[in-house]
Amino acid sequence: MTVGTTENPLRIAIVGAGPTGFYAAAHLLKQKKLTVQVDMYEALPAPFGLVRYGVAPDHQKIKSITKLYDRAAKNKNFHFFGNVRIGKDISVAELKEYYHQLMFTTGAPTDKPLRIPGEELEGSLPATEFVAWYNGHPDYADYKIDLSAKNVAIVGIGNVAMDVARILTRTTEELMDTDIAEHALQALKESKVENVYVLGRRGPAQAAFTTPEIKELGEMQDADCYVRPDEAELDPLSAADIKGDRKLERKVEIIQSYAGAETTGKAKKITVRFLVSPTELIGDENGHVKTMKIVKNELYINDKGVMRPRATDIVEEIPVDIVFRSIGYRGARIEGVPFYDAWGVNLNEEGRLLDEETKEPVVGLYTGGWIKRGPSGVIGTNKPDAVETVTHMLTDLADGKILQPANPTVDAAIAFVAERKSDYFTYADWQKLDALELANGKAAGRPRVKFTNVEEMKTAVGK
Ligand code: NAP
Numbered sequence: 001m002t003v004g005t006t007e008n009p010l011r012i013a014i015v016g017a018g019p020t021g022f023y024a025a026a027h028l029l030k031q032k033k034l035t036v037q038v039d040m041y042e043a044l045p046a047p048f049g050l051v052r053y054g055v056a057p058d059h060q061k062i063k064s065i066t067k068l069y070d071r072a073a074k075n076k077n078f079h080f081f082g083n084v085r086i087g088k089d090i091s092v093a094e095l096k097e098y099y100h101q102l103m104f105t106t107g108a109p110t111d112k113p114l115r116i117p118g119e120e121l122e123g124s125l126p127a128t129e130f131v132a133w134y135n136g137h138p139d140y141a142d143y144k145i146d147l148s149a150k151n152v153a154i155v156g157i158g159n160v161a162m163d164v165a166r167i168l169t170r171t172t173e174e175l176m177d178t179d180i181a182e183h184a185l186q187a188l189k190e191s192k193v194e195n196v197y198v199l200g201r202r203g204p205a206q207a208a209f210t211t212p213e214i215k216e217l218g219e220m221q222d223a224d225c226y227v228r229p230d231e232a233e234l235d236p237l238s239a240a241d242i243k244g245d246r247k248l249e250r251k252v253e254i255i256q257s258y259a260g261a262e263t264t265g266k267a268k269k270i271t272v273r274f275l276v277s278p279t280e281l282i283g284d285e286n287g288h289v290k291t292m293k294i295v296k297n298e299l300y301i302n303d304k305g306v307m308r309p310r311a312t313d314i315v316e317e318i319p320v321d322i323v324f325r326s327i328g329y330r331g332a333r334i335e336g337v338p339f340y341d342a343w344g345v346n347l348n349e350e351g352r353l354l355d356e357e358t359k360e361p362v363v364g365l366y367t368g369g370w371i372k373r374g375p376s377g378v379i380g381t382n383k384p385d386a387v388e389t390v391t392h393m394l395t396d397l398a399d400g401k402i403l404q405p406a407n408p409t410v411d412a413a414i415a416f417v418a419e420r421k422s423d424y425f426t427y428a429d430w431q432k433l434d435a436l437e438l439a440n441g442k443a444a445g446r447p448r449v450k451f452t453n454v455e456e457m458k459t460a461v462g463k
Contacts, residue, residue, distance in 0.1 A: 003100055003402060004034040010397060011408045013095050015040035015086045015107035015334075018049020019379050020369030022069035023386035024103055028076045028095040031394070037077045039099070039141060039413055043085040043427040044431060045457045047073075049107055050370075052232065053137045056163035057178035058170060060299030060447055065379060072425050079410060081417050089421045092192065092336030094252075100402040101364050101393050103434035104337055104346060104353075105386070108329035108370040112344075114155060118281030119325075123289040127164050127326035134167055134188075136450035147191035149321030153292055155278055156326035157200035158208035163326055164194050164292055165218065169223035169268040179441065179448035194224075196270045197318060200276045201297055201309045203231075207236035211251045214272075223268035225258045226418060228291070231274040237307060276316075277309065281323060292320045298412030320398045329375035347370050351389025354394075355395060359360060364403035366393055371403070429461045436460055 004010040014021045017040050025038045031405050046052060055062050056068060071077060082091060105178055111126035113119060133140040152168060154161045167180070172189050180188075187343050200207055204227075207214070219227040234253055235240075243250040255272070263269065272296075280293040291445070294316050297309035332345035338347040338356045346367040347354045353365040368389040369382045377385075396402065407413070425433075433451060441448035451457045 002319050004036065004397060006031055006035050009035040009037045010410075011099045011413075012036060012037055012038050012100070012103065012393070013099040014040045014103045014105060014184050015095075015394075016049060016106060016107060016369070016371075017047035017080070017106050018369060018382075019051055019065070019069075019084070020105040020107075020382040020386045020398075021049070021103075022072055023383045024105065024368055024390050025078060026072035027066070027387050027390045028393075029072060029077055029267070034394075034397075035339070037410055038075075039077075039079045039081060039410070040084050041084050041090075042080070042082045044456060045083040046451075047080065047082065053132055053135045055379070056167060057180035058137060058166060058174065059163075060205055062379060063179070076145065077168060078427075079414070080425070080427040080430065081407050081421075082341045082430060084417060084421045084424050087334040087336070089196065090417070092334065092417075096364070096403050098244060098332055098408060099364075099399070099415065100408065101366060102403075103281060103366040103389060103393070103408050104371060105335065105367065106331070106334065106371045107367045108331045108375045110330045110332055110342065110344075111325065112328045112330050114327065116280055118289065121281050121283040121289040123149070123321060124281055127156075127160055127324040127337070128329060130164060130324055131160065134180050134184035136184075136452040138452055140217070141452040145187065145322075147193060150192055150321045151197070151318070152193055152324065153197040153278075153320045154324045154326050156208070157272065157329070158231050158326060159199055159210060159213050160329075161198050161324075161326040162209050162213040162217065163259070164326060165198050165270050166220065168193050169270055170277050171222045176446055179446065179450055180454050181450055191373045192284045194268055196268070197277050197320075198270065198272045199278065199294065200272070202307065203235060203238050203299060204252045205234055205242045205248060206299075206307055207251065207255070207274075207449055211247070211254065214251060214254050217270055217272070219256070220266070220268075220270070221265045221271055224261065224263050224266045226261055226263070226269055226271045227258040227261040228256055228273065229315065232256045232303045234300065235299055237301065241307065249321075264385045275309065277311065278323075279311075281320075282338050289320055289323055292323060293316050293317055324388055329370065331371040331374075337365065337367075343374060345374055348372055350392060351385075352392050361401075363396075363401050384406065423458055423463050425457075425461070429463070432437055433457055434463045453457075
């Protein structure tokens with residue numbers, strides 16, 4: 001029987017309810033000549049992945065993208081199974097019984113290590129955990145961070161580092177306008193953090209942060225942004241490299257506008273450093289980080305034509321009470337899904353998963369988003385990424401290269417999930433939670449107050 005008709009719909013499971021999952025679902029559900037049913041599985045009760053748990057709470061505008069995802073979820077051929085972790089509650093092999101195709105859009109939940117001595121000291125933390133904590137990720141509801149610290153260093157100068165620097169230095173008044181987790185709001189109110197160093201290993205011309213983000217650091221209510229004049233200066237190689245690139249020149253101009261700036265008397269200071277790399281973290285007698293050794297770098301062009309940093313013999317020590325490494329996220333393996341460990345992504349070619357041994361496409365298995373290409377780009381980057389994978393899925397369907405599920409119906413899938421994980425969340429359950437969060441926000445004079453605990457979420461929707 002042909003698959004993709006009203007009588008025999010194409011049944012697809014999307015694992016991971018982040019932006020890519022929703023872009024893929026929307027693209028699949030709008031196919032005119034095919035009847036497609038999408039069942040979306042999500043480990044957490046709430047959908048939206050990185051938009052809810054990654055995007056900084058003071059970037060509410062970006063979060064409004066979820067309205068588009070809601071639209072896809074309204075389709076009668078869309079079903080949501082929240083609070084169901086594939087690889088734990090249900091295996092990939094079990095999913096194959098119910099679907100013609102599986103697409104994994106599970107993002108990049110862990111972080112990359114720095115690999116320097118002292119990294120294991122107390123107070124040396126991945127930025128990913130701090131981000132998850134302030135965004136109310138349920139896995140981090142009990143996370144403890146001591147903000148009696150005065151000096152914080154963030155290693156890496158991507159947009160995540162910018163987010164962390166802002167959240168650490170925002171006033172309570174600024175944070176009230178956000179949906180930051182209540183526990184983080186209270187902890188940040190009491191915070192003693194005064195100095196935040198953001199450390200880039202290359203120069204201003206190679207900075208990974210984007211222009212609006214560096215500009216924002218200069219517009220904080222009670223924090224000044226500072227750059228050392230000698231580090232704001234471009235070396236001749238970089239100056240030649242960006243000449244005529246207006247976007248990059250503009251970014252460098254903003255960085256240089258902070259160079260040598262007098263402090264305006266604001267309570268906190270963010271210092272963005274360039275051409276420095278941490279080489280060691282030194283602890284106090286309690287095993288808590290106290291000092292960071294850094295080395296000055298110079299740039300050279302490698303054999304691929306890329307400007308890379310290399311250490312000079314100029315070293316320095318800075319006092320630090322907390323060190324966040326913010327040098328990139330990393331994907332995690334799910335049992336039954338081909339993975340490429342060196343890059344921390346699913347092993348794939350344009351979204352088609354490849355067998356780890358033969359490197360041939362595995363029938364019926366696909367991937368998208370950060371777990372497909374690595375942690376890069378903005379939320380919108382995941383749309384063309386999802387479309388690329390879906391296009392291959394539809395080609396493979398036309399070529400008959402799909403799974404042969406024993407029970408390809410929505411009812412069978414619902415019955416199976418209900419039996420395996422009776423406390424799963426439907427989209428209607430999420431919408432109830434959403435309405436409660438918004439109402440709680442209104443009562444507190446904030447855009448939203450998030451539930452951060454799975455048990456509380458269950459109670460709130462009557463499970
Ligand atoms: P990222 O943009 O890739 O930045 C990683 C930073 O870590 C870079 O500065 C990189 O330096 C540095 N780094 C890597 N390895 C290092 C090492 N061993 N020692 C010192 N520094 C090291 O990653 P991200 O900040 O995690 O962000 C992930 C993605 O999400 C990015 O595409 C980002 O733009 C996006 N994002 C966007 C927003 C927004 O739009 N507002 C907010 C958050 C995140 P090099 O450049 O020298 O490699």
